Amino acid sequence: MRYEIRVDGEMTETLAKAFPELEHVVMSGQTILYGPVVEEAHLYGLLARCQSLGLRVLEMRQTPE
Template sequence: MRYEIRVEGHVSQTLAKAFPELDHVTIAGYTLLFGPVVDEAHLYGLLDRFQSLGLRVRELRQLPD
């Protein structure tokens, strides 16, 4: 499965390194992280990481294969 996660604000290069499995791009006031998510446990782990780093997830979408 591939996911797209929209995070509020600009995520620095250093902070983006906390998500090595995801690519990212900054677009007009938010950062879009995207990439493969192995299973539900991986997804919840990512969401936990976002929360622990103080990043606010604005949108989460599963992308078509």
Template sequence: MRYEIRVEGEMSRTMTDSFPELESCVISGQTLLFGQVTDEAHLYGLLARFQSLGLHVVEMRRLAM
């Protein structure tokens, strides 16, 4: 499964490095992270990482293959 996750604000390189399994870019003042998510447990782990870093997820969506 591929996912796209939008985070409020521009994440620093150090922050994006906390998500080595995802690629990232900045669009209109938001950080877009995207990539392969292996299963539901991985997805919940990513969300927990965002929360623990104090990041606000604006949007998350599963992409068609």
């Protein structure tokens, strides 16, 4: 499965390193994290990581492979 997680704000490279398994792109004041998610527990772990880093998740969606 591939997922896209859109967060509010432009993440720094240092902050993006907290998500080594995902690629990221900054667009219009938002950061999009995207990449493979191997299982549901991995997805919940990514969301927990966002929360612990104080990132506001705007959207999360599964994307075609």
